[in-house]
Amino acid sequence: MRRGGGELESEVADRAAPVVxxxxxxxxxxxxxxxxxxxxxxxxxxxxxxxxESQHWESLGGLTNCCWSVLGEGARGWRLLEHNAGTLPEPVLGDDD
Structure with a gap:
């Protein structure tokens, strides 16, 4: 369903996925x-x-501001490795620390 005259979710995916x-x-x-x-x-x-299927996209849930998802490409296609992650990795200490 179009909300406020915008694109359908499938239209967004049709446009964005090929670019990625x-x-x-x-x-x-x-x-x-x-x-x-x-x-x-x-x-x-x-x-x-x-x-x-597009009716299942909602099950992924929203993405919180400043969070990320990680996908990896495997033998059978793309896999979701992380979703809505927000913890930054531990800092890497330099030689002088």
């Missing part, structure tokens, strides 16, 4: 692609990459 895939294909082996966007766009794109 195009850039992911250009990565070197073990490369990392960072995508910043609105939570709804991230959720629908993740749902599309995972091959979920």
């Amino acid at each position: 895939l195009r850039h992911a294909e250009k990565l070197p082996e073990d490369g990392t692609l960072v995508v910043a966007s609105h939570g709804g766009t991230i959720r629908t794109t993740i749902g599309r990459l995972l091959g979920l």
